[in-house]
Amino acid sequence: MSEDFQIAWFVYAGSTLVLLAAGWWFMRNWRWSWLRRAFLLVLAAVFLVPVKIPVAESVAMPVLPLYLYQLLFEENGAAPEVTANLVFAAGGALAVMVVWGLVSLLFKFRRERRRRFDEDPYFNEQ
Template sequence: MAEEFRFAWMVYSAGTLVLLLAGWWFMRNWSWAWLRWLILTVTAAALLAPTRWGEPDTPVMPVLPLFVYQTLFDQNGATPEVTASLVIASGGAAVLVILSGLGLVLIRRLRARRREREEDPYLNAR
């Protein structure tokens, strides 16, 4: 990757990180933490997922800005490769957050049941 694109990726990644931290800061008092994490993770995946378009030797670009650019300024709209990359990155991030959320709910439920069994005087009287 050329030096200019490496520097551009560093600036873009830092700006995205600042944007995500600001989003987390303003949403930190939400009662639904899972929704906050879902929004932030899907946004991060859409903004930071790399993709190539056109020639194989073209530099890697972030998928969401490239999708918006192609949608607005190309005559044929966004290419299928870029659209698929955006859908896969966003969907994968959403699935990751949903699965981790389900895992946490399962672990909390198991801990609550174990605590109930330990505190039950009838089960502990044996």
């Protein structure tokens, strides 16, 4: 990868992280924090996941800008591998958030149950 392209990647990644931090800042008072986290993680995944197109001497590019470019400016639309990378990036981010949400719900349920048992030692949910 050439030095100019590395600098472009650094600028792109830095500006994307600034954009995501600004999004987190403006959404910090949302009541549903899990929705904010899911939204920001999916945006980070689709903005920052690189895709390498099967053209000789090509370099990895961010998947969402490449997808939009191909969709708007190429005759055949977006390439299948670019579309698949975009779908798998967003789906993977959502899968991570689902697992994170289920684990946090399980811990919250167990914490609430333990708190109820500590308040009432005769509490039994059988």
